[in-house]
Amino acid sequence: MGRRPRGARRWTAVAMAAVIALSGGTASAATPAPVTAGPLMCQGPVIRCVQDARRTLEGIRDRLGCDHRAPFPAIYVHLERSLETVVAHGEPFDEPSWLAGSLNTGFVNLYLDAYEADRAGRPVPAAWHAAFAAARTADVNAGQDVLLGANAHIQRDMPYVLAALGLTRPGGGTRKPDYDRFQAVLDRAYGPAVQDVADRYDLIVALADDRWNPIAGLTGRELFRSWRAQAWEHARQLVDAPDQAARDRVARRIETNAAQWARLLSAVRLPGYRTVRDDYCRTHTGRGLAPTRP
Template sequence: MPGAGPRLRAGRAPHPGGDPGPAGLRPPRPLSRHLRPSRALAGGGGRRRRTLRRKPSWLAGSLNTGFVNLYLDAYEADRAGRAVPAAWHAAFAAARTADVNAGQDVLLGANAHIQRDMPYVLAALGLTRPQGGTRKPDYDRFQAVLDRAYGPAVQDVAGRYDLIVALADDRWNPIAGLTGRQLFRSWRAQAWEHARQLVDAPDQAARDRVARRIETNAAQWAQLLSAVRLPGYRTVRDDYCRTHTTPEPASARP
């Protein structure tokens, strides 16, 4: 779909890595939190494998690869000083310099992954199976995997990067857990709808209008999510990360 969003590339998609920087939650680690459940699609635990026993290759392969590649493209462009989509710019800027908490970092990354990137990936791969029929049931199973990954991901971020994120730990705060899951479900449903609009657009001008809606929606969410700042909290997070984060081996970096 020329002109209606980024062009997907085959292959690549290494595991995100890199130097986390002094604050621990620096790109790409904080913003790749949402990628971890996606990577698990390819070979997760027994329950996950049973859920996706009939998963088609596009779900654990092409969709996953395209999703990760758009993140890596944005990350590398940002590091090189090139322009990136507004949603990613807000996420990277907050992770580098802002007095935001790790929960905001995670939400900013998830917003850019889901609301900005996902519609383009889905539309490029197609919303129907080669033999006919919608891919929506496959997509819904993918969402079930991500839903189950919510609690462990929150625990991991709280334990390694920012204790305040434990407020969203659904083991003891079911309201926060439910709210987080509902937010992500809403974003994923919107991503599918935007992908459908891209696919159904009758001409290039219509596709461009959909693309503008996608970019605007993700950018507005990013602005909202990064609005709350706590002066001095960056230093608190820096200190917490230094004592709770183990440096990543150089071999794990891209």
């Protein structure tokens, strides 16, 4: 994966053009889908695409320092490492060029688009706005920051990129088995990712999920599973919608669902906890807070 190389296979440009078509163009308020190709392009071996995504996310994580936006790219790095290991060992996917290539690239780009738009002061989807706003001002723990980012990325972003790339293979047959197999990649990354967030940003995340997760009765791992299942269903509804009005209705459900989850995830506050987190992070990483919009 590289930075817009000449002659590259522009997976993400194609995907984002399809998203615009699904959403009825860039001006539809009902369907605020992404409209740019994003900075990452997949070319050559799939593992190279995954490695470039990982390095890009590592750069964001490192630049953010102890900023409360950092835990989400930190866990994302672990996911890309897990995917990199799977691809390197040739574990069986029916269509690795789709899963680890075009889908992974397109998905990472949607996070990068939201991050850069927020950084520049441009509007972002409601779920992302809630995640970034909580990271900037709220007394939430780092686990909540992770869940807020994951909610926006999985429940809001994923349906669009899935629908744009298509839910069936070119020769026929559903891509759902590969999508489901990817859950194992997530599961392998989950433990190390949680521990890394605890070590770097917030010790409370090392405790049992029910101590920091505001969604009683569900672990973070279980939430990710549920959200991924819902994302596929929403993508199917986008693909199956018979006309633009129907697609707009699905898009409104996607946006509303992710925004409602964001409000729920950010509802629990602990006054003064931002200072506790900042002191802990500086002590354990030697890093300070990033500028307001780094």
